Amino acid sequence: MFHTPIVPRVRKRSKPAEADVPRRDEVKFEDVRLYLVERKMGRSRRSFLTQLARSKGFIVEDILSDEVTHVVSEDSQASSLWKWLKECAPKNLPNMLVLDISWFTDSMREGRPVAVETRHCIQDTLPTLPEDSPPTPVASVSPYACQRRTTTENNNKIFTDAFEVLAESYEFNEIEGPCLAFRRAASVLKSLPWAVQCLGATQDLPCLGEHTKAVIEEILQYGRSFEVEKILSDERYRTLKLFTSVFGVGPKTSEKWYRRGLRSFSDILADPSIHLNRMQQSGFLHYGDISRAVSKAEARALKNIIDEAVHVITPDAILALTGGFRREKEFGHDVDFIVTTPELGKEESLLPIIINRLKKQGILLYSDYQASTFDMSKLPCHRFEAMDHFAKCFLILRLEGSQVEGGLHRAEGDSRGWRAVRVDLVSPPMDRYAFALLGWTGSRQFERDLRRFAQVERRMLLDNHALYDKTKKEFLAATTEKDIFAHLGLEYIEPWQRNA
Known part of the structure; x- marks a missing residue:
């Protein structure tokens, strides 16, 4: 039973000098909508705190609606508070932050919504609802990324960046299970239209194990993960990260070089016993350019170049930009295209002719062509293969600044009129086009x-x-x-x- 506390009578005081300033409650924090729970707080105190919050630019809702983002309560009995909240049954309750009054007072003192810490959260302590209670709607999140809509807007970057470092560390150590677990956890958080601000908000999310939740809790509490910081300062991790950033160098080659005591590019290039293949030689030669992000404008310019080359060869050719740029990312590491033709079998000759044309234009800096090994009679394949069997080529092209709308995405101090860019082309038969397009689009x-x-x-x-x-x-x-x-x-x- 909740009772309204007796509010002591306060002697009226004269208004301070600032009362001459006209009162105007300007909204400063559009994304934060507060609801102050009157139970245990009392009507008079709630009214005072509402006016205080509004005077500082906060939106305070009078009713508990689905627009509310932050529920603030002075009720120290979590079970009774949550029982009352669930009886109100707002649809957005699973996404609301249910907070102790300490978060509110911290925010009023700072004049802005402070970061939510674990100590601010009032956790749901009710294991199940009574049988006669109405079911509470839960915002279900699928464990499969193909059932979640994930845009480029990531509201939980502080957590997903940490998970990516942990996943990569496990990958370098060839420990597949935890690597995939952290990547799945990162994928779930990327899909959320809201930022995780207390551990309780992750309760019903799939793919979050004890380790991932421990990392989340640590970041919420300290603003960083000490485990991640330890990895980032580890010599082996940093060296393997550096070596694998080179075109043509994978984790196994990087590990081999590390075990030989090599720690830098100059160590590798100065070692006479290291024999680089053509791809690795080009990777080192153009490292400054191809390790730098490619912009959307540069991707469009490359599409124009490839499109012109393809349609000179065959007017009915089909060209599609795939990869991250098809997913509307602003930047990427390389630019991927699918090119084919409606006439089955004709696609097999496309790539060698395109490569030859790019070479004659003087813009081909490197090419690695792999002929098709696709054979429908060998399908279906019961094991996942990283690369498909269609004809493909891995290229490095010279892109002129004059071809890019708005100019090149330059490194600081780079005054050249061109840059090298990585481009991949794949050429499936037309009846396999939909499957190749889906696969090469990613993520x-x-x-x-x-x-x-x-x-x-x-x-x-x-x-x-x-x-x-x-x-x-x-x-x-x-x-x-x-x-x-x-x-x-x-x-x-x-x-x-x-x-x-």
């Missing part, structure tokens, strides 16, 4: 979960080549990505919502 975690969903939930096998129904024992045809989603019984996710 990596989206594709991984899409294939896992197909296998676990639908008993199907999906890769860049085909979709196979194991129950019907047949391949399912698709001319568009939407056809593939429909076969899987999934709601279609737009490319810009696949940034998992």
Whole structure:
């Protein structure tokens, strides 16, 4: 039972000099909407605190609506507070921050919404609702990235950046389980339309284990993860991170160089026993350019170059920009394209002719062509392969500044009129185009979960080549990505919502 406390009578005092300033409650914090719980607080105190908050630019709602982001209470009995909140049953309750009055007083003192810490949160201590209580709607988050819409806007970057470092560290140590666990956890947090501000908010989220929650709690409490900081200062991690940033150098080569005592690029290049392949030589030669991000404007300029080369060869060619730029990212490490032609079989000769044309234009700095090994009779493949069997080429192209709208994305102090950019081209047959487009668009975690969903939930096998129904024992045809989603019984996710 909640009782309104007796508020002592306060002697009226004359207003200070600042009363001459006209009162105006200007809203400063649009994204924060408070609701002050009157129970235990009392009507008079709630009215006073509401006026105080509004005078400092906060929005304070009079009723507990789905617009509320922060619920503030003086009730020290968490169980009774949460029982009352659940009886009110706002749909957005799982996403609301339920906070102790200490957060409110800290915010009033600072004149802004302070970061929510664990000590501010009033945790839900009710294991289950009574049978006669109405069910509380829960904002369900799927464990599969292919059932979540993830844009480029990441509200939880402080956590996902930490998870990516931990995942990469496990990858360098060839420990697959925790590596995938942290990548899945990062993917879930990236999809959230709200920022995690207390550990209780992660209670119903999938793919978050004890380790990931411990990292979240540490960041919430201290603003950083000491485990991540230790990794970032570790010599082996930093060296492997540096070496794998070179085009053509993978984790195993990096580990081999590290074990030989090499710690820098100059160590590698000065060691006569190190024999670099062509790709690695080009990687070191153009490192300053290709280790730098490629802008969206530069990707568009490269598409114009490739488009012109392709359509000179065959007017009916189909060219699609894929990868991160198709997902509407502003920057990427390289630029990926799919190129094909409606006439089956004709696509096999496209890439060598394109490479030759780029070479004649004087803009081809490096090329590695891999002929098609695609064979439909060898499908379906029951194990996941990182790379498909279509014809492809890995290129480094010279991009002139005059070709880029707004100019090149330059490094500081770079006054050249051009830069080197990594470009990948893949050429599937037209009847495999939809599968290749879906696979090459990414993101990596989206594709991984899409294939896992197909296998676990639908008993199907999906890769860049085909979709196979194991129950019907047949391949399912698709001319568009939407056809593939429909076969899987999934709601279609737009490319810009696949940034998992």
